[in-house]
Amino acid sequence: MKRITTLFLLSCTFLLSSCAAPDVEYYQGSQPEFNFKQFFSGKLKAYGVVQDFKGEVTRKMVVDMNASWDGNNGVIEEDFVYDDGETQRRVWKITLNTDNTLTGTAGDVIGIAKGKSNGSVFHWQYTLKLPYGDDTIEVNLDDWMYLVTQSRLINRTAIDKFGIEVGEVTLVIEKVE
Template identity: 35%
Template sequence: MSIKTSLSVLASSVIIASCSSLDVNHADGREPALIPQEFFNGKLCADGVVRDRSGAAIRHFNAVLYGSWNDLGEGTLDEVFYFYDEPGASPVEETRVWTFSPVTTEEGTALQASAGDVPEPTLMRWAGNAISMSYTLRYGEPGDTIDLHMDDWMFQVADGVVVNETRMSKFGLHVGQILLVMRKVPESHSCL
């Protein structure tokens, strides 16, 4: 197969994949309902893995999240991740702070979501037991970063328990995946 033919097939695959994206409304009516202002309020624990494009787990992590909301419906979610890259090594700590503001779109109510390592604000949409966000994550240290497209899906599978799958891509090509479980916990609970 020639390089020109290979590039045409690759471009077609990327276009088809982008056209077939799932809409969050497919989950409308599914229970238990996942409402961001309720689930992301208070303390949460998360545990997960990062997989490379072949599916191999290359990192695992624990996280502590704190969410809060004001009377205007604006929210903050503080995330502290502890990544374990090498057996026996100390964890690598990474933080992110999301801010949320309510907005009205043609599809209905959504939240505009912003974070320091997300160069452009994105929309968080939800229906039934699902939340969807699609955004660019600028990962790495200043002067040595990579922009990854994140296609983020969350599903509440039981009261206070959410499964999160994030597909990562670069230039339209799949490069990895993050799988994690988040659960609401009392303030006194230790996540680590």
């Protein structure tokens, strides 16, 4: 009986650890090298979908972005247009640190977003206030950006509430020449 219990616990540990996302350090040396400031400069455009917890697409969006920098302090303006006609604006204030970490704030972000890049990947996490009916709800976002080319990246964001994934956002972001 003791062996069965031990085997069961080891199996559960293996299954739980295999579900965890890799650390950003896993991507060290991957190419092309993701330089946040270089990519998020000037005009960008994003196209994306929002999926619910079942994987069903609930919304589509197009986002116009404009990013500017003063040294290591940046501003990224995002103007969202959803397929149902709703619009939304978010203005990020970004600080790049010398150790490849980044912090950011925005009007609908609770506290400070914290992230780090390594290789071709950038990962950050933050809590966001989302409109919900006549009120708002707080959700946690786990945001992964994968640089595909110097002018295009794929952004996947898991949306969690109480530690349970309730949705996902997928975006393709392109630099506009």
